[in-house]
Amino acid sequence: MTRIPFEVMKKEFARVFVKHGFTPARAEESAQLFAASSLDGVYSHGINRVPRFVDYIAKGYVHVDAVPTRIDGMGSIERYDGNLGPGDLNAKFCMERATAMAHASGMGVVTINNTHHWMRGGNYGWQAARAGCIGICWTNTESCMPPWGAKDAKVGNNPFVIAVPREEGPVVLDMAMSQFSYGKLQVTRLKNEMLPVDGGFDREGHLTRDPGAVEESMRILPTGFWKGSGLAILLDLVTALLAGGLSTCGIDKAKPAAEVSCYKASQIFIAFDPMLISGQDFVQQTVADAIDYLHTAIPAEKNGKVAFPGERTAKTRKENLAQGIPVNDVIWNQILGL
Amino acid sequence: MTRIPFEVMKKEFARVFVKHGFTPARAEESAQLFAASSLDGVYSHGINRVPRFVDYIAKGYVHVDAVPTRIDGMGSIERYDGNLGPGDLNAKFCMERATAMAHASGMGVVTINNTHHWMRGGNYGWQAARAGCIGICWTNTESCMPPWGAKDAKVGNNPFVIAVPREEGPVVLDMAMSQFSYGKLQVTRLKNEMLPVDGGFDREGHLTRDPGAVEESMRILPTGFWKGSGLAILLDLVTALLAGGLSTCGIDKAKPAAEVSCYKASQIFIAFDPMLISGQDFVQQTVADAIDYLHTAIPAEKNGKVAFPGERTAKTRKENLAQGIPVNDVIWNQILGL
Numbered sequence: 263m264t265r266i267p268f269e270v271m272k273k274e275f276a277r278v279f280v281k282h283g284f285t286p287a288r289a290e291e292s293a294q295l296f297a298a299s300s301l302d303g304v305y306s307h308g309i310n311r312v313p314r315f316v317d318y319i320a321k322g323y324v325h326v327d328a329v330p331t332r333i334d335g336m337g338s339i340e341r342y343d344g345n346l347g348p349g350d351l352n353a354k355f356c357m358e359r360a361t362a363m364a365h366a367s368g369m370g371v372v373t374i375n376n377t378h379h380w381m382r383g384g385n386y387g388w389q390a391a392r393a394g395c396i397g398i399c400w401t402n403t404e405s406c407m408p409p410w411g412a413k414d415a416k417v418g419n420n421p422f423v424i425a426v427p428r429e430e431g432p433v434v435l436d437m438a439m440s441q442f443s444y445g446k447l448q449v450t451r452l453k454n455e456m457l458p459v460d461g462g463f464d465r466e467g468h469l470t471r472d473p474g475a476v477e478e479s480m481r482i483l484p485t486g487f488w489k490g491s492g493l494a495i496l497l498d499l500v501t502a503l504l505a506g507g508l509s510t511c512g513i514d515k516a517k518p519a520a521e522v523s524c525y526k527a528s529q530i531f532i533a534f535d536p537m538l539i540s541g542q543d544f545v546q547q548t549v550a551d552a553i554d555y556l557h558t559a560i561p562a563e564k565n566g567k568v569a570f571p572g573e574r575t576a577k578t579r580k581e582n583l584a585q586g587i588p589v590n591d592v593i594w595n596q597i598l599g600l
Numbered sequence: 601m602t603r604i605p606f607e608v609m610k611k612e613f614a615r616v617f618v619k620h621g622f623t624p625a626r627a628e629e630s631a632q633l634f635a636a637s638s639l640d641g642v643y644s645h646g647i648n649r650v651p652r653f654v655d656y657i658a659k660g661y662v663h664v665d666a667v668p669t670r671i672d673g674m675g676s677i678e679r680y681d682g683n684l685g686p687g688d689l690n691a692k693f694c695m696e697r698a699t700a701m702a703h704a705s706g707m708g709v710v711t712i713n714n715t716h717h718w719m720r721g722g723n724y725g726w727q728a729a730r731a732g733c734i735g736i737c738w739t740n741t742e743s744c745m746p747p748w749g750a751k752d753a754k755v756g757n758n759p760f761v762i763a764v765p766r767e768e769g770p771v772v773l774d775m776a777m778s779q780f781s782y783g784k785l786q787v788t789r790l791k792n793e794m795l796p797v798d799g800g801f802d803r804e805g806h807l808t809r810d811p812g813a814v815e816e817s818m819r820i821l822p823t824g825f826w827k828g829s830g831l832a833i834l835l836d837l838v839t840a841l842l843a844g845g846l847s848t849c850g851i852d853k854a855k856p857a858a859e860v861s862c863y864k865a866s867q868i869f870i871a872f873d874p875m876l877i878s879g880q881d882f883v884q885q886t887v888a889d890a891i892d893y894l895h896t897a898i899p900a901e902k903n904g905k906v907a908f909p910g911e912r913t914a915k916t917r918k919e920n921l922a923q924g925i926p927v928n929d930v931i932w933n934q935i936l937g938l
Binding site: 336337338339341366367368369371396398408409410411412413414416417424425426433435437441459460463467469481485486487489490492493495496497498499500502503504506509510511512514534536538539540544545548549551552554555556558559560561562563566567568569570571 | 674675676677679704705706707709734736746747748749750751752754755762763764771773775779797798801805807819823824825827828830831833834835836837838840841842844847848849850852872874876877878882883886887889890892893894896897898899900901904905906907908909
């Protein structure tokens with residue numbers, strides 16, 4: 263494990279992206295998003311994902327020069343075709359449009375179809391909050407999780423993001439509909455550890471904390487059992503219907519190869535400008551009171567701390583900015599060789 | 601247990617509400633919502649809730665004649681003051697406005713503050729779907745659940761509803777942020793049964809399926825552990841900020857008495873007209889394909905069936921319409937005496 267400064271990592275990513283056909287400006291923009299994910303501790307969708315992203319470009323799945331084109335619009339809604347451009351840049355574009363619309367008239371809804379994996383969804387929540395907006399966005403994905411009561415994967419894990427601006431650091435939730443990702447299962451298994459709570463079913467159909475048993479059965483658990491399964495189904499339908507794009511079922515069928523994730527996904531980005539709607543004083547006071555109240559909760563563990571979503575992220579970011587971002591040497595060397 | 605025909609139940613509720621000061625038209629409207637909840641199998645927020653609802657009226661918490669008044673509006677957003685009117689009628693009004701706005705320009709967002717418990721949230725999802733709209737709504741509540749990592753209740757269970765229209769019966773998710781309600785814990789304990797999955801912590805801080813142990817510790821479990829806790833925090837903030845109303849923290853402080861639930865709650869109702877946005881053919885085909893695909897999932901249990909959210913509700917409704925709604929005799933007699 264080595265610690266790499268944020269700027270060094272970002273520069274390296276930008277170099278790789280330019281080499282693979284990005285314009286310097288777009289390479290810089292994408293590098294910023296990937297490096298920001300690692301900076302915030304979301305390594306799975308930061309540095310660890312870069313080799314696969316580059317592989318998709320090389321194979322022609324991701325079109326580096328493609329930008330979203332407007333399909334149509336109506337009232338507070340704008341709809342775009344992602345033209346199979348880089349999913350991170352497409353998503354950033356959409357949230358930018360949504361926040362601009364929110365600044366103008368309170369809210370904006372932007373949908374995109376025919377796009378790619380947006381990498382870390384939380385980035386677009388932080389982006390909305392930085393613009394002073396409430397951001398709500400989600401994406402559908404290919405099937406990767408059995409719906410409740412089933413053995414085989416027929417629903418996506420459809421990450422869902424909600425962000426609320428706050429002067430001292432926003433409140434940002436970034437949750438997938440599975441209790442754990444396959445990445446987390448692998449990491450836990452390699453450490454010979456058990457998951458903190460049940461993560462799926464074993465081959466015999468029993469709930470288990472054993473990550474290897476879940477990897478084997480591929481019966482990863484929806485978060486909240488039937489609830490996360492239901493939410494995944496609804497998030498998928500809403501985004502496909504509003505984006506005029508593919509649902510999970512269509513994504514499964516459109517895949518150009520088994521390993522390609524979120525090919526032609528549909529996404530939705532909603533932004534509200536709460537300052538414009540309710541006034542800055544009210545917004546700041548309400549958020550401050552709610553967070554203060556939450557922090558008065560009595561920790562369950564000695565020396566425990568009750569945190570709001572995004573609070574630990576901010577702490578990790580600060581540490582990683584000061585000390586450098588921890589990277590696996592094998593992956594870092596792989597990046598250097600790309 | 602007796603089975604009461606839907607129309608008989610509705611008529612009886614309407615009689616009670618008129619007796620407690622409702623106009624006949626509003627009594628009928630509210631009776632329809634309460635009876636529909638029972639019809640759909642949500643007894644906790646249908647018939648079982650009527651005595652408490654009437655008690656709140658008698659104590660002056662719910663103002664039977666109050667209707668929402670418009671605070672302001674901007675673009676696709678309208679905001680209302682609930683004036684402490686009946687929460688069910690206020691919520692129905694808001695979703696009606698939201699769907700009307702959606703029919704006109706694709707989408708509508710309606711917020712309400714200073715309102716009461718909306719009873720069964722799913723009603724407003726079904727309402728949106730009946731109007732051919734995607735409906736998304738949620739409410740905040742008083743604290744009833746410890747945030748993840750805490751011992752004491754500092755977050756609400758903030759029910760979240762998403763509905764998608766479908767000709768043969770809509771897809772409707774109605775989920776609270778706790779894995780189980782206190783009502784479910786009680787019912788399970790009285791049957792001397794265990795919960796199907798962990799429902800909270802016992803006094804020693806261990807996860808347990810024993811409903812009595814959770815009732816004792818009052819450490820009910822957020823759905824998906826840290827995830828449902830985080831989602832509850834964000835849903836609360838968004839609705840308070842956009843409605844210009846109280847957050848959970850404010851609701852806790854505003855309570856006129858310990859047992860009063862959701863006093864001065866904030867709510868948000870979002871409707872999209874997917875037919876207007878994406879065209880009827882696309883909408884119907886996409887939903888049909890997604891549901892067909894889901895139904896191809898292999899059941900985990902022999903003779904099991906994988907259902908979409910709302911599918912079992914429709915089945916229960918059909919049964920209860922044909923055979924009458926099952927009611928506890930004690931509660932039915934209580935209603936007759938109100």
